[in-house]
Amino acid sequence: MRLAGGRIQPFTLLLDSLDGRLLIRCISPIGVVDLVASLEAIQDSVRTKPVRLGAIRDFEDGSYNLTVQEDVLLGDRAQDAARVNVLLKRVAEQADRLEQIHLPDADRALHVFKDDLRQEGLGHRE
Amino acid sequence: MCSKMISAKKGWATVSEWREFCVGASDSAADDAGLTVQFSNRRLQRIDVCAGDGVIELRSVVARRAVAEHIEDVVLMAWERNRASSLVGFRADDRGRLVGECWVPTAGLTRDEFLFLVRRAAAACDLFEFQLTGHDRE
Numbered sequence: 001m002r003l004a005g006g007r008i009q010p011f012t013l014l015l016d017s018l019d020g021r022l023l024i025r026c027i028s029p030i031g032v033v034d035l036v037a038s039l040e041a042i043q044d045s046v047r048t049k050p051v052r053l054g055a056i057r058d059f060e061d062g063s064y065n066l067t068v069q070e071d072v073l074l075g076d077r078a079q080d081a082a083r084v085n086v087l088l089k090r091v092a093e094q095a096d097r098l099e100q101i102h103l104p105d106a107d108r109a110l111h112v113f114k115d116d117l118r119q120e121g122l123g124h125r126e
Numbered sequence: 127m128c129s130k131m132i133s134a135k136k137g138w139a140t141v142s143e144w145r146e147f148c149v150g151a152s153d154s155a156a157d158d159a160g161l162t163v164q165f166s167n168r169r170l171q172r173i174d175v176c177a178g179d180g181v182i183e184l185r186s187v188v189a190r191r192a193v194a195e196h197i198e199d200v201v202l203m204a205w206e207r208n209r210a211s212s213l214v215g216f217r218a219d220d221r222g223r224l225v226g227e228c229w230v231p232t233a234g235l236t237r238d239e240f241l242f243l244v245r246r247a248a249a250a251c252d253l254f255e256f257q258l259t260g261h262d263r264e
Contacts, residue, residue, distance in 0.1 A: 018213065025212075050185070050217070071231060079234035082231065
């Protein structure tokens with residue numbers, strides 16, 4: 001997703017269901033962060049905003065161990081596109097904001113994360 | 127008459143609208159700031175409702191600061207949990223509390239969806255509270 005200011009933020013969308021209801025999940029990677037050393041800094045960056053961070057604690061290799069990920073219910077088809085747009089904007093903006101804070105050296109493109117994003121939803125990156 | 131859906135044209139919800147959604151819900155009691163959900167095992171969970179800017183946000187306390195700060199790696203546990211959680215995310219807020227949150231755009235939001243999210247948020251937060259503390263304080 002291209003954001004205001006020209007930065008880009010990769011993401012993946014997954015279709016899921018919960019109790020018979022459809023939902024769309026958006027996962028946007030921040031990158032590889034030292035979760036222990038940066039714990040306080042990461043906490044500070046999400047204290048005042050309702051952001052859902054996803055952390056992979058037993059991280060051995062890969063392109064990211066920290067994500068922003070949210071999901072939204074799908075319901076009335078006439079509203080689904082608008083709901084997904086809100087979801088995308090919300091996730092991508094927060095992931096980019098956090099990337100700028102914790103990994104300010106680069107604005108990472110999709111190819112960096114592509115292989116790992118493809119594994120989302122398959123149980124390989126829990 | 128209770129409105130079953132928030133107008134897509136309008137796109138935002140007032141307190142009276144989401145409170146109307148709670149009318150007739152046997153497992154919850156609403157006030158102006160939120161509602162309390164009661165489970166079949168008599169455990170309770172308070173959900174705060176914040177409506178504005180085109181979305182409704184639901185927030186519930188999993189553990190207060192005095193409790194959360196004594197649980198080792200509680201924040202990392204929350205972020206790890208978020209990887210597998212549906213609709214509800216956990217974090218430490220600016221008051222040091224461990225909270226669970228979910229949100230939904232208000233345009234076209236139905237009573238059925240709202241109550242589903244409330245119950246989902248309440249159940250997820252109550253479960254996490256129980257797993258962390260063994261108690262039902264929130």
